[in-house]
Amino acid sequence: MSFLTPDNIRIEHGLEIKEKIIPWGARWPKASGKYRNGDLFKADRLLSGGTGKVEYVTVHNTEDIPEARGTNDAEQYTRATWPNANMADVRVHYYIDETDCWQNLREDEVGWHAGDGNYGPGNDTSLAIEIIMDGSGSAADRAAEDRGALLAAILLDRHGLGLDRLKAHKDWNGKFCPFYILPHWAKFVAKVEAHLAVIRSREEGSTYMLELSMLAQDDRGDQVKALQHLLIANGYSCGGSGADGIFGPATENAVICFQEDCGLLPDGIVGPDTMGSLLGC
Numbered sequence: 327m328s329f330l331t332p333d334n335i336r337i338e339h340g341l342e343i344k345e346k347i348i349p350w351g352a353r354w355p356k357a358s359g360k361y362r363n364g365d366l367f368k369a370d371r372l373l374s375g376g377t378g379k380v381e382y383v384t385v386h387n388t389e390d391i392p393e394a395r396g397t398n399d400a401e402q403y404t405r406a407t408w409p410n411a412n413m414a415d416v417r418v419h420y421y422i423d424e425t426d427c428w429q430n431l432r433e434d435e436v437g438w439h440a441g442d443g444n445y446g447p448g449n450d451t452s453l454a455i456e457i458i459m460d461g462s463g464s465a466a467d468r469a470a471e472d473r474g475a476l477l478a479a480i481l482l483d484r485h486g487l488g489l490d491r492l493k494a495h496k497d498w499n500g501k502f503c504p505f506y507i508l509p510h511w512a513k514f515v516a517k518v519e520a521h522l523a524v525i526r527s528r529e530e531g532s533t534y535m536l537e538l539s540m541l542a543q544d545d546r547g548d549q550v551k552a553l554q555h556l557l558i559a560n561g562y563s564c565g566g567s568g569a570d571g572i573f574g575p576a577t578e579n580a581v582i583c584f585q586e587d588c589g590l591l592p593d594g595i596v597g598p599d600t601m602g603s604l605l606g607c
């Protein structure tokens with residue numbers, strides 16, 4: 327068995343992404359289901375009616391699979407897709423697990439993942455992330471989910487999309503997917519929001535004035551709002567006005583309670599340790 331060698335490796339916001347893009351014009355190397363040997367292997371079509379514009383990011387779960395020695399789930403799914411042609415007609419842009427991330431399709435091309443048909447809005451307008459999990463809640467499982475949230479934030483940011491453009495597979499055709507994440511979808515969205523706030527705070531010319539490593543009482547803005555959403559998603563009340571973007575006494579109290587519960591220094595200041603614990607919850 328030979329494992330895939332990436333055509334390129336890039337690092338974005340600390341996430342290493344290995345590229346093995348299925349070539350344009352690739353053909354089925356065998357008959358499979360409704361496809362004949364020699365049929366087009368993927369849509370070979372640009373997103374959003376041929377413009378290539380990304381309108382949404384769609385999150386899926388797929389099962390953790392037994393790993394051959396020396397590789398991992400994301401590589402195995404990528405290789406099973408192309409060149410092995412063993413993934414039927416599932417074509418996604420990214421596979422991500424607790425250690426690895428592989429890109430299979432260009433970000434301007436149509437995948438097959440949303441179950442709403444070749445020209446359905448899910449397939450036609452969105453990028454697909456398959457987060458590989460086993461649902462055990464283990465550290466590895468949580469790491470896969472958090473890395474998936476970071477990737478979703480990176481894609482939303484790159485394509486100038488807001489959190490409202492983050493979709494679950496279920497939103498397109500009703501299928502219960504991402505099956506391990508849907509039961510706590512709000513928490514997942516809060517994680518994406520927090521990653522997005524950090525990414526946007528790093529960008530040049532950003533209007534975000536706060537460094538996330540220094541959030542404390544009296545700070546304001548979208549990073550505070552992201553923090554509040556994370557706290558609320560984890561069961562800590564930030565007061566009657568909810569996630570209002572203002573770090574007032576109720577938010578400080580929520581931070582202190584969270585820090586106590588996690589065995590952190592309960593100082594009410596959100597530094598890398600507190601934010602790391604919140605994202606890992």
Ligand SMILES: [Zn+2]
Nearest residue numbers: 386387495503
């Ligand atoms: Zn799905």
